Amino acid sequence: VRIRGIPHRSVWLEHPGGPVCVIDQTLLPHRVEVRRLRQLDDVLRAILEMQVRGAPLIGVVAAFGMVLAAREDPSTPGLETAAQQLRSTRPTAVNLEWAVSGLLHSALDWAPDERAFRLETEAQRMADADVESNRAIGRHGLELLRTLSLQRGGAPVRVLTHCNAGWLATVDWGTATAPLYLAHQEGVPVHVWVSETRPRNQGAALTTWELGEEGISHTLLADNAAGYLLQQGWVDLCFVGADRITRQGDVANKIGTYLKALAAADAGVPFYVAAPTSTLDRRLSAGAEVPIERRSPDEVRWVSGVTREGHVESIRISPPSTPALNPAFDVTPARLITGLITEEGIVPVAQDS
Amino acid sequence: VRIRGIPHRSVWLEHPGGPVCVIDQTLLPHRVEVRRLRQLDDVLRAILEMQVRGAPLIGVVAAFGMVLAAREDPSTPGLETAAQQLRSTRPTAVNLEWAVSGLLHSALDWAPDERAFRLETEAQRMADADVESNRAIGRHGLELLRTLSLQRGGAPVRVLTHCNAGWLATVDWGTATAPLYLAHQEGVPVHVWVSETRPRNQGAALTTWELGEEGISHTLLADNAAGYLLQQGWVDLCFVGADRITRQGDVANKIGTYLKALAAADAGVPFYVAAPTSTLDRRLSAGAEVPIERRSPDEVRWVSGVTREGHVESIRISPPSTPALNPAFDVTPARLITGLITEEGIVPVAQDS
Secondary structure, three states, X not given: OEEOOEEOOOEEEOOOOOOEEEEOOOOOOOOOOEEEEOOHHHHHHXXXXXXXOOHXXXXXXXXXXXXXXXXXXXXXXXXXXXXXXXXXXXXXXXXXHHHXXXXXXXXXXXXXXXXXXXXHHHHXXXXXXXXXXXXXXXXXXXXXXXXXXXXXXXXOEEEEEEXXXXXXXXXXXXXXXXXXXXXXXXXXXXXXXXXXXXXXXXXXXXXXXXXXXXXXXXXXXXXXXXXXXXXXXXXXEEXXXXXXXXXXXXXXXXXXXXXXXXXXXXXXXXXXXXXOHHHEEOOOOOHHHOXXXXXXXHHHHEEEEXXXXXXXXXXXXOOOOXXXXXXXXXXXOHHHOOEXXXXXXXXXXXXXX | OEEOOEEXXXXXXXXXXOOEEEXXXXXXXXXXXXXXXXXXXXXXXXXXXXXXOOHHHHHHHHHHHHHHHHHHOOOHHXXXXXXXXXXXXXXXXXXXXXXXXXXXXXXOOOOHHHHHHHHHHHHHHHHHHHHHHHHHHHHHHHHHHHHHHHHOOOOOEEEXXXXXXXXXXXXXXXXXXXXXXXXXXXXXXXXXXXXXXXXXXHHHHHHHHHHHHHOOOEEEEOHHXXXXXXXXXOOOEEEEOOOEEEOOXXXXXXXXXXXXXXXXXXXXXXXXXXXXXXXXXXXXXXXXXXXXXEOOOHHHHEEEEXXXXXXXXXXXXXXXXXXXXXXXXXXXXXXXXXXXXXOOEEEEOOOOO
C-alpha cells in the first residue's frame, strides 16, 4: 500500500547483497523512519522491540535475518545458532518458526559459500509469496463484502477489526485488511471500526494510519467499546488476523480477540479470521497447546505517543510500583469463528454458523 | 479508606457553611490535590471534567452542588435552573438525577432563607447514608468471599474488577471494593485483577492506587486480557459497580463491563454487580432504554499520565485527524449477571446461575 501516495512494502532489500530495510513501527504514526538492518543482531532487536511485528512480517524479516547471519558466518553451526536465536525471539506466531526452520533446512544442503546468496533468493521469494497470498485472501474476503454491500443496498459495509492485521503486519496488503483495500479499489464502500488494541495500541497507531493513507473511512474505539457497537447492530462483519491456528480451528491472535469474538457471537455477527495457510500448525489440536508470549509489565504501565509539542514520549498511567500482567495473545475457540479466509479460499469453522 | 495511612472521604465540607472539598481524580495517582468548590459552576466543572466521577459520588457531589446554588440564589427559579444544569452534566448514572430532584423537591417546601442551611444538612445526610450503604454492601459481599476462601483452602480469592467502583467512586468504601476492604480487615485473603479501563484508565489510575494505599494484593491488566485470565481459570469471582439498573436487571456500567460479563459466563465464573438500591431505575424495563453518554473523541486519541521526569502530561496515540467514537457505558444483560449485591442483601438475577 501507500505512504503519502507512494507504494511501499514493509520490508525490502536496499539492493541485492545490501541491508534489510524496515519501517520502525514503534514510531508510527508519529514518524516514518526506515531502519537499515545490517547484521543478525539488528534483526533480533527489531523483532524483540517490535520495530517489526505481525506474524507474517516477522516470518519474512526472520528469513532475511538468516540471510544476514549467512553473510556473517555461513557455517552450519553458525546458521544453527542464528536460527535458534531467531526462533526464540517471539514464541506465539508460528510463521517465524516455519520460515527460519525451512531456510535452515535448505541451507544445510548448500555449500557454505553459496548459502548467503541462495538464502537471499529464498527470503525474497518468501516475501513475494506473502504478497501474493494476501492478495488472494483479499479476493476471497472481497466476495463477502460484495454480498453484504448488496444486502445493505449499497450502504457501507461496517467491519470491526482488532490489532493490526494490515499491510504493516505483512509484506504488503495485510491479511484482515486485504479485502478492505481491494473493496476500496473496486468501489465497494466499507467503514472500518478500529479497536485500539492495548497495551501496544497497534490499532490506534498502525491500522488507523494505514487506512488513512489509503483513504478508507474508519473510526477508532477503545477496546472496551467493541461489545457496545455489536449490541447496537453497527457491525456487519468482523475481520481479524491470526498468529497460529490449531487443527481444530482454535485461533491464537492478539490479546482481546477472544472478547470480540464472544460479543460477535452474542450479536449474531459473522467473525472471520484472515490468515495464510502457513499460520496453521498441524502439530497442535487444541488452542490450550499454543505457547502464549508474556511481555513486560511496563507495556501495561507505560503508554507511548506524541506530545502537543510533537515529541514522541512515554507516560506512566498507574502508580509506579503497581504489578501488571501482560499476556500478548489469547485463543479464540473454533466455536466462535465463522470461517477462515485463506489464500486458498474460505474454510467454514464453527459448526452452527 | 486511607491515604498514606490517614482515613479520608472522597468529598467533605471544609466546615459547616464552607466550601465542598474533593480530591481531583484527574491527577491521581500522580498527585493528591484537594479542590475547594465554592460555587455551583465549580461543581458543574468538577463533574463534567471528571475531577469527581462514579455514580454514587457524583450523586453526592451534585447534592452539595444544590447547597452551593442555594447559598448563591435560594429562589425557586434559581434552584430549578441549578437542578437542570446539574442533571444535564452526565446522563447515564441515575443517582445524580435522584439526588438533585429529591433535594429540589424538598427545598421547594422550605422558606428561601432556610434552604441553603437545610439543604446542607440533607446533603450531609446523603453522604453519610452512602457510607453506611457501602459498608452494608461490603458485609454481604464479604460472605461470598468467605465461602470461596474456604473452598480454596485459604488460598487468596481472585476477584476481577473493572473501572473504579471503589472508595473514589463513592463517599467511602466503594461498592465493588467494599467487600475487598472488609475481607482485608478481617483476614480473608484476596487478590484483585484490575482492568485498566480505557479510555480514561480509572482501573490503572484509581483502583490500583486505592488498593495499594490499603495494602491489598492486586495486578493491573489491559482490558483485553480479562478473557484470557478467565479462560485460564485464574478468576474466582467478578465484582463490578453500576450506573443504572433496570427493572429486569440489565446493568449500565462503564464501557467494557459487558465484554467481561460475556467472558465470565463463558468460563462459568460468577459475575456480581455491587450497587446501592438507589441505582435501580424502576421507570425502565430493558437496558436499551438507558441513555448512554458519549464523551469526547479526544479521550480515545489522548492518554494522560506522568513522564519519567514526573510531569503530568497528555500524549496522542493515533494520527491527529483519526475520527474516534467514545461511548462511556454499555449495558450488560441480566442473563449474564449472577446477582446484585445491595445494602439490603444479595439479589439473584440470571435465571440459570
